[in-house]
Amino acid sequence: MNILSLVAALIIILAGAEAFTNALEHLGDRLGISEGVTGSIFAAVGTALPETMVPIVAVFAVTSGQPAHLGEEVGVGAILGAPMMLSTLTLFVMALFVSPQRGWRGALNPEPTGLRRDLGWFLVAFGLSAIALFVPHHITLVRIGIGLVLVTLYFLYVMVTLRASAALVADGHGTEAGHALYLGRIGLPTQMPAILIQLAIGLGMIVFGASLFVDGIEGLSHWLGISALILSLLLVPVATELPEKINSILWIRRRKDTLAFANITGALVFQGSLLPAIGVLLTPWSPSPPVLLGAGLTLLAGGYTYLLVRRGVTLRPYHFLFNGACYGAYFFALT
Template sequence: MDIVQLLLALVLILVAAELFTNSLEHLGDRLGLSEGVTGSIFAAVGTALPETMVPLVAVFASSSLASPKVGEEVGVGAILGAPMMLSTLTLFLMSIFAAAQRGWRGTLLPERTGLRRDLSWFLAAFSLATLALFIPHQEAVIRSSIAVLLVLFYFFYLLLTIRASAALVADGHATEAEAALYLSRLGLPTMLLTIFLQLGLGLAGIIFGAELFVHGVEHLSAWLGVSALILSLLIVPVATELPEKINSILWIRRKKDTLAFGNITGALVFQGSLLPAIGVSLTPWTPSPPVLLGAVLTLIAGSYTLLLVWRGVQLRPIYFLLNGLLYATYFAVLS
């Protein structure tokens, strides 16, 4: 029954995230924003909502769980597991589908200034969050200051990304919504009101699905005799990041490389700043071996990807085999 609950929760989360992402693309099209803004902010935030809601619900609902510690472990695992998965497995999977179409030495052509900005801000924020692991919990002022800085990181990142939008649109990187708004298929007109209505439906479904998922993980970890932290580091991100993987794979197959990469790197900034701010503020946030290993491998994967972009080398699918190897290492150690 616990597995059935987890599967139902995942289906609900994925369907709701699809509704949310679809409406965000139409919103970007309607507002005349660039692919960079739509990919790195709208699509990234929309598809990152499952990962965001799972730790939030886990932390705030921990008092209602049989063991409050389980809620904290699920929260920390989801927070740190998400950027780990994005920087390693998700980039690797995207490269596999790109290679199937273009070859392992085929060219990937994302807009580089946005990609460099995303990765730089992510590494700065996530490095600070990793440093916070070593700040004692009783140092409340220092930890609170770090949490505030992480939130400010994302705020300034948004400003820079939006400011660059006009120039990118002028260069031919405007957002175009290819799929019809789902509510319009029911006969409703495609207008701002229906776009926001679909946004609300998607958000409500994600929140409800996340709550079901947290309770399902609690029961499953007890049944399997596996730590909720390990389960959350390995299973929660893989499951909840399906929207990012699917969207990026579809975009890379359609040769929309800017949207494909922006969907991943924009989510990295979101999950490497705002989510750790929650962890630093509301969880023990300590450097246990699984947590520290995940943080270190995430920083390695992010730094390697930024180095490729910064040096100006032609991006090719074969270069992201290392990202996949880093995830395989993590999985082998934890399992």
């Protein structure tokens, strides 16, 4: 039954992601914004809804009388597990799916300034989040200060990204819709109301499918006897990051490399700042060996990718074998 639920959830997510990316391309085209803004902000925040719910549920479990250690494990694990998944497995899977089309040495051509900006902001925010793990829970003012800084960092990032959009559009990096709006095929005019309706339908399918997938993963983990921490660090992010993976795979196979990468790196900034702010402010945000290893590998994979972009290296699928190896090392270390 769990397997059937997982398959059904995957089909729902695939269909929702197809509708969502199609509508998002039309929205970006209609608004005249860059591919970086479309991917890094609109797509990233929209597809981050499933993983945002996991730590909120964990916090609710603590405040409603569940064991505090369980809420800490699930909350910290889910918050730190999401960026780890994006910086390691998601980038690797995207490269894996594009390799039959372009080869392992084929060039990937995302717009470099936006990619460098996203990764730089992520490393600063996530590094601060990792440092916050060592701040004792009773030092309330420091934890509140760190949480507020993380929230501020994200909104500053959004402002900087929006400000860069006009110049990128002028340089030919504007969002362009590659296919007709799907709702337009049933007679609706390709206007903003139809675009927003399709966007909402696609996003709703993604959130519902991801929720169904998480339920299936949790059922399997309970059957296998996996702990809450390993579940939240390894298995739940696999499910909740499916929207980002699928959106980026769809875009990169259509040679929309900037959208594909920006969807991932924009989600990294969101999940490396706002989600840890929830953890710092509302959970016992404390370290453990699996959490520290995960945070370290996330910074290693993110820093490695940032250095590639910073040095002007032409990105190729084989570069992301290292990111996949980071996830593989973490998986085997925990299992």
